[in-house]
Amino acid sequence: MSTPQEADERNLRWKRTLEVLSVIGPPLTVATALLVYFGWARTDAQAKAMGLDVSLFGYTVQDFILRSIQSLFQPLAWLVVIGLLWLMLDRAVSRLLAAARYRKVLRRSAIAVAVLGFTYAAAMWVVVATQPERVLLYVPFLIAAGLVVGAWGLSVRRRALASENSSPETGPRALERGLVFVLVTLLLFWGTSDYAQALGRGAALDYQERSNLLPSAVVYSKERLAVTVPNVREDSAGTEAEPLYRYSGLRLLVVSGGRIFLLNDGWTLSQGRVVVLRDDGSVRVEYGNPAAD
Structure with missing residues (x-):
């Protein structure tokens, strides 16, 4: 007490x-x-x-x-x-x-x-x-x-x-x-x-001016994403039974708010566009060291 x-x-x-x-x-x-x-x-x-x-x-x-x-x-x-x-x-x-x-x-x-x-x-x-x-x-x-x-x-x-x-x-x-x-x-x-x-x-x-110093990003998706920005290449990495699409030529800008923001190689303020993907597991993204490109 x-x-x-x-x-x-x-x-x-x-x-x-x-x-x-x-x-x-x-x-x-x-x-x-x-x-x-x-x-x-x-x-x-x-x-x-x-x-x-x-x-x-x-x-x-x-x-x-x-x-x-x-x-x-x-x-x-x-x-x-x-x-x-x-x-x-x-x-x-x-x-x-x-x-x-x-x-x-x-x-x-x-x-x-x-x-x-x-x-x-x-x-x-x-x-x-x-x-x-x-x-x-x-x-x-x-x-x-x-x-x-x-x-x-x-x-x-x-x-x-x-x-x-x-x-x-x-x-x-x-x-x-x-x-x-x-x-x-x-x-x-x-x-x-x-x-x-x-x-x-x-x-x-x-x-x-230095987009090439951003981490490189390669996107894999089971569905075609129809990414049409310049310098982005679409390749088929799967089969007819299990399609898989591979998108290269991208750079990571930021991951925030449940979204992945990507820039294309050679991105510019006047003509470049930003690719926005959902960060919900629908796509797989591989990031790389820009120095290794």
Whole structure:
């Protein structure tokens, strides 16, 4: 039997655990949703470039999450590196603000930095607005960078004025910072989505240029499949009593959603077609090492 004190301690631990889960839960949900979206955006762009629809592949949430890693790795790595460099610069500026002789120079420099940052962001936005039909890769990231630099310049100017007046920085800044944060977050989301779609289109182009590096596939079927795509050869491998048809000249694209997706040798984005077979045992497929072809 546990004492009332032990029971109270267990209840307190459960309460703290639930509080932690309530705080961690929503961020994990948002992160998972973002991973799924970016994985879907990459796969959708690849499927459209190949003349397909992403729903045909029957990918699961886990599949989309795994496909999003490549889309997020470089943007996140650059974001961390730039964030660290910015923190180092901001700390150096804070040390200079502590010295009275640098405050005036820093205040004037901060004004110039703010004007340049906001002007650059506005110029990049004009470029996007005047060319809505084009996908300008990395431009959303550049707009976000201009906004961050401009907002930081204003912050340094205010800190310099506060140091000169020997008074803490006053004024409601939470709303301003919140709006900048939301806008920068949306721009990063936009830029990462464009980057993921570009990776998808690049993957489709890569299949065209290096389809010979995909695993070779030979399909055996008791019924004629009537595969009419170029460079696919149909041979009879059975007898009249037990017919068996053999199809060669195919390359494995992916097996997903209860289907086998195959490309023909020499597949191209403009003229190639994708052969889709049911992965239900009605056909037998032999896969081979492309290096052995």
